[in-house]
Amino acid sequence: MRKSILMVLAVAGMLSFTACGNKTAANAAGEDSSVVAENAEAEANKEVSLAEVVAKAKAEGANWSVDEWKAQFRNVAIAIKPMAIEMDAFVKKFTEGDVKNLKEEDIEKEGKALEEKYAELNKQLEEFNKIAEGTVNGKTVADDKAWGEALLKELGIPEMK
Secondary structure, three states: OHHHHHHHHHHHHHHHHHOOOOOOHHHHOOOOHHHHHHHHHHHHOOOOOHHHHHHHHHHHHHHOOHHHHHHHHHHHHHHHHHHHHHHHHHHHHHHOOOHHHOOHHHHHHHHHHHHHHOHHHHHHHHHHHHHHHOOHHHHHHHOOHHHHHHHHHHHOOOOOO
């Protein structure tokens, strides 16, 4: 059970580490906040292939500017949003719910199922982080925690603490 919980928390930490950004192009251009919110919601619900983002980072990441890295970190956050929401619900289930009625084996079973379900996505996320950390501009974006927290909020991705 502890291994499953630690895995969930580790992935949650990577999510916080990976998701960076706080402004959309529309917001930077001074558009109405309701328009920005609608655009952010639509963007947060689009589908993004993390495998494609990783492949692009491998091929081009060394030449990306900070803004290009921010755009790709945003894509990563969008790609992992379903996982983050599901993991958040899992963690809340045994931290905020009626823990007395939960069986250890049920928690472990559910944790392992989540781990298996998102194993490939998690590997891709780790690879993206490694690529980003290997470049000056990627590391700059990855290290900007305030920016990442703002992106999580903007995209409606639960924060894992």
